[in-house]
Amino acid sequence: MQCPVARSLERVGEWWSMLILRDAFYGIRRFDDFVQSLGIAPNILSRRLADLVVAGLLERRPYSARPKRYEYVLTEQGRDFRPVLLALMNWGNRHFSPEGPSILLIDTQSGQPVELAPVDLHTGEPIARGRHVVIAGPSANERTRARVEFRNAHLAADRH
Known part of the structure; x- marks a missing residue:
């Protein structure tokens, strides 16, 4: 499909993929850290990481030769996904958090919560x-x- 929404969802539409990207923005890079943070089965994580690498959102880099280990680093394309995740967070806080928001985006200079709006x-x-x-x-x-x-x-x- 030519639709940019459909093309984007083809790469990140599976919810584990978005959660992996979310955690990558928090600085998580290593397989075991993703498993611990997400509570995801290793076989599912392996597939999703491979898909995100093929899609160009993550880059697989070796960090240890013995044993051979890799970390997964956001690419420029992956970093460009951050506003999408922030918009989802904002939308979720507004519509699916009857108890109130559990996570907020804060302006570090003012200390105030940020209200997102596309401009x-x-x-x-x-x-x-x-x-x-x-x-x-x-x-x-x-x-x-x-x-x-x-x-x-x-x-x-x-x-x-």
Whole structure:
């Protein structure tokens, strides 16, 4: 599929993969540390780490020759996934934490919790449904163009 959401989910859509990436942002790099942190079965972890390496989000680096051991380090592509995880955390805190948030993102200078909001970097304006719309990009095939037009027609009908 040409859809960037579908392509992204193909690489990180399995929930263990996202949790592995989350822990990698906390500085976890070694297999045994992932097992301990996540409580994941080693065979599942091996598969997910291999998938994330193939997808280009993690890099496998040796850290010990005897015995031969590897660590898994975020690539630039993997580091670019951080805002997605933070958005999921924010969404989960807002909608699935009736007892209140268990984890917060804090501004280290003010000490205050951060409230995430997608912003257009060109204008500084928050992304808003009435102001912003998804369109087909220059490389979109006919199927993708038709799907975007179909969705935008429904979105326009909802506005009226």
